[in-house]
Amino acid sequence: MSDGATRTDLEQWVRAFAQQVDDNKDLLTELDAAIGDADHGANMDRGLKAVLVAIEQDPPATPATLFNKVGLTLVSTVGGASGPLYGTLFLRFGGAIGEEEPVSPARFAAALRAGLDGVVARGKAEPGDKTMYDALAPALDALDSALTDGAGWDVALQRASEAAESGREATIEMLARKGRASYLGERSIGHQDPGATSAALLVASAYAALRDCA
């Protein structure tokens, strides 16, 4: 059965994420200006543009090499905390996704889980710290439970994307305990976390790019 995403489909996810970040870079920077240092949009946009150049110049042959290149390029070009965090997410995703295609939704979910574990190992974030974890973790849980219920790409990724958006919204009321926002203490409450916002874009891009995989 052809129940899966090809390397090309997965590359479309990366391209969709780059496009979403480009479209939202001013919003990301504005959110960061409120509780951080006003550079999240510009940094992510610079890194993802570099990713697009890198995969044009030397097109990766397999899902694993694709995401390895995405991760290394982000580590080298983004800087800040987002570089090591998103870089580690994609490097771990690439390590877990494997060489073979098509990729089943279960393998995709397991690789994303490995990516999230990498983010936690690098950044030491815990639930409720007001970070990208708070969008990604609920998305992963929704994805896993949808797949357990027998959902396909479309429904599973839609639920994951909705959960990421709820997670992102929930960061508004959280008190930041990681990163620069944590220096604000109580004053971080009432602001949406920029990292959770870009992370929700990552999941929304997966829904947009992979929903039609069958």
Add this chain to the structure above:
Amino acid sequence: MKKLINAPEDVVVDALQGIEAAHPELSVDHAHKIIYRADAPHTGKVGIISGGGSGHEPLHGGFVGLGMLDAACAGEVFTSPVPDQMLAATKLVDGGAGVLHVVKNYTGDVMNFEMAAELAAAETGAKVVSVVTDDDVAVQGSTWTAGRRGVGVTVLLEKIAGAAAEQGRNLEQVAEVATRVNANGRSMGLALTSCTVPAAGKPTFALGDDEMELGVGIHGEPGRERRPLASAKECASLLVEPIVADLPYKKGDQVVCFVNGLGGTPLIELYVLYNEVAKVLSKYGVQVARSLVGSYITSLDMAGASVTLLRVDDELLKLWDAPVRTPALRWGI
């Protein structure tokens, strides 16, 4: 936004070219955005590198030279440099005695330096020890935050550790001196205006004409408390009292007293502030052994100032007085 630049996206690159043009004793690796001593590496001397987001000049590139840093990695404005840069800088300055990484305690800087140290160990076997500065007393409840920020003490640490390395001390000894400086130093800052990041084009936060922000960092991130604008005398108390209480500094302690401008405050105001700071210290019986007044760790065009105290013994004082020859600090030669 009114800035003396060519284009917002070229600020860091253009400034590095300017540093290279102005200071023939320094070299610049433009691909990796590294400023380094043209005569590096020095065989047998511990190499010292630092780095961080740009926008804090002269930190760190202005402190590269004899008696201070061997190399500095420049990130984008207010953004940590990436591991490739610190890896390349480590290779450039390793004279066989190992390399000290001086890292300011910010989530991004710590993670990127960590990845660089892992890569350096794997690729070259270079011995790397990292010292993280975290001297900002404005950050309270550090168990619930990313911890205290590295600010003014970083300048003093780079000077003192640089002198120790220049004397031929080994990596463990240089790291010990650096750790001691961080442990004995505390800082606090206040802002009279926000700053404007070139890529953003507008001030990072709004501050009324009659307001100031107490406890700011060096990235335009808002501080802990907004207060009515006060006199230099009151500001000196607001800055010095939490510092003195924190270590605490005691009667008879000898300190280096560092009054730092955040980029948009003229030297005449820094001296007005210094005078008030000195009065507060004398009230506590804290003795100023040496002073440093000027803009050395800045936040672009932010108006405001920070105070750093470093408790010193005779050894640290000798290292402070040792010769230094960098674009921004220069004495004894």
